[in-house]
Amino acid sequence: MDSRRTIWMRVVGGCVLGLAAVWCAVGGAQERVSESIQLPALPADTLPPTELLTSIPLGFERWPEPPADNPLTLEKALLGRRLFFDSILSRDGSLSCASCHLPDHGLASPDPVAIGIGGQRGRRNSPSLYNVAWGKSFFWDGRSMSLEEQALAPIVSPLELGSDLPAVVGKLRRHAAYPQLFAEAFPGEPDPVTEANLAKSLASFERTLVRAGAEVDRFHAAEYEALSPEARQGLWIFESRGFCWQCHAGSNFSDEAFHNTGVGFGRDGRDLGRFEVTGDERHRFQFKTPSLRGVASTAPYMHDGSIRTLEEVVEFYSKGGAPSDPGLDPQLRPLHLSEVEKANLVEYLKALSK
Numbered sequence: 001m002d003s004r005r006t007i008w009m010r011v012v013g014g015c016v017l018g019l020a021a022v023w024c025a026v027g028g029a030q031e032r033v034s035e036s037i038q039l040p041a042l043p044a045d046t047l048p049p050t051e052l053l054t055s056i057p058l059g060f061e062r063w064p065e066p067p068a069d070n071p072l073t074l075e076k077a078l079l080g081r082r083l084f085f086d087s088i089l090s091r092d093g094s095l096s097c098a099s100c101h102l103p104d105h106g107l108a109s110p111d112p113v114a115i116g117i118g119g120q121r122g123r124r125n126s127p128s129l130y131n132v133a134w135g136k137s138f139f140w141d142g143r144s145m146s147l148e149e150q151a152l153a154p155i156v157s158p159l160e161l162g163s164d165l166p167a168v169v170g171k172l173r174r175h176a177a178y179p180q181l182f183a184e185a186f187p188g189e190p191d192p193v194t195e196a197n198l199a200k201s202l203a204s205f206e207r208t209l210v211r212a213g214a215e216v217d218r219f220h221a222a223e224y225e226a227l228s229p230e231a232r233q234g235l236w237i238f239e240s241r242g243f244c245w246q247c248h249a250g251s252n253f254s255d256e257a258f259h260n261t262g263v264g265f266g267r268d269g270r271d272l273g274r275f276e277v278t279g280d281e282r283h284r285f286q287f288k289t290p291s292l293r294g295v296a297s298t299a300p301y302m303h304d305g306s307i308r309t310l311e312e313v314v315e316f317y318s319k320g321g322a323p324s325d326p327g328l329d330p331q332l333r334p335l336h337l338s339e340v341e342k343a344n345l346v347e348y349l350k351a352l353s354k
């Protein structure tokens with residue numbers, strides 16, 4: 001055990017040294033061109049036109065319900081969309097929400113852990129924002145109870161957009177277009193550019209980000225040929241032998257609850273997850289079950305971005321997560337899937353994304 005820990009420490013030390021070298025190289029380069037500092041490119045808005053739902057989407061059983069004090073309107077959603085892609089929310093104009101929730105990456109990020117203002121590394125993976133309209137709590141540890149409450153957190157997080165709310169509201173008030181857009185989104189309000197309305201518009205936009213009508217939904221709607229034979233066997237594993245459905249449950253493939261699947265087991269400084277929010281010993285290392293809709297485009301996976309591919313996720317579950325973790329969720333057990341079964345389960349996960 002001791003020798004394993006030493007090796008691990010050395011590897012970590014190596015990484016840090018490696019990063020320091022890259023950092024020095026980048027820093028040096030920047031010093032030479034300090035007059036024209038290069039900011040990272042902002043992701044373009046490549047999402048389809050924003051629409052409000054006119055019917056319950058295929059695969060879901062109920063409408064998402066916005067809170068009573070923030071009914072969904074197109075004006076608010078469009079304003080939220082513009083803000084989401086605008087670096088005005090960051091301290092130095094270098095990042096937008098989309099920098100970590102990329103439209104071309106399923107509204108998640110290819111970085112294992114988030115990289116915020118000034119290149120700072122956070123500790124968790126940026127999750128996809130699709131179908132948050134149906135979510136009950138937000139963040140991997142569920143510390144936020146509404147999208148309105150959540151929306152301002154990244155703006156003020158020193159590791160994310162690194163700004164402060166009075167400064168952002170001031171910039172929005174002085175902007176050429178935003179005062180008019182806020183007035184249209186919040187009609188009748190004498191002073192519409194406020195922190196609360198900033199949160200309401202971002203939350204409204206997020207409620208329009210819907211992923212539904214996948215091959216799996218068409219199959220469940222009796223369009224049987226929508227699923228390949230491989231994906232159909234994968235579905236069977238998902239719903240029976242694999243016990244996946246017990247946590248990835250319901251229309252959005254999440255029970256909205258918290259579990260310890262063994263991710264991060266044995267690592268120094270393991271993220272405490274839900275325990276940080278509740279202080280309840282039983283919640284140590286538990287994380288919110290993520291939706292699996294669109295999962296094919298959001299690698300890497302898990303709260304720490306530690307699993308690179310869907311094949312490796314399935315391998316992880318086939319071994320039963322981390323069987324020696326004493327706090328492991330009792331629903332997990334070694335599944336001993338064959339190579340073909342593993343491949344078919346991956347096909348099913350992909351069919352949830354098409």
Ligand code: HEC
Pocket residue numbers: 084089095096097098099100101114115116117122124125126127128129132135137138139140141147150151152154155159160161202206
């Ligand atoms: C620096 C990267 C970064 C930026 C910028 C960023 N986020 Fe995030 N976002 C994350 C990470 C990482 C998490 C998960 C953090 C956690 O669980 O502790 C997250 C979580 C979320 C969640 C919760 C999703 C869920 O299912 O629980 C929402 C919603 C969200 N972000 C919206 C936004 C909005 C809106 C903005 C802009 C105001 C934004 N994010 C900016 C990295 C980022």
Ligand code: HEC
Pocket residue numbers: 238242243244245246247248258259260261263287288289290291292295298300301302303304310313314317318329331332345349
């Ligand atoms: C005990 C509840 C539980 C069971 C059973 C379960 N999962 Fe999960 N799943 C989770 C939780 C919780 C996470 C997030 C864990 C973390 O990040 O620490 C997760 C993460 C995932 C992810 C990564 C998603 C992402 O966006 O990062 C995939 C893919 C996945 N599970 C597929 C499956 C499959 C396939 C099965 C069945 C073989 C399964 N799960 C069984 C609770 C469960």
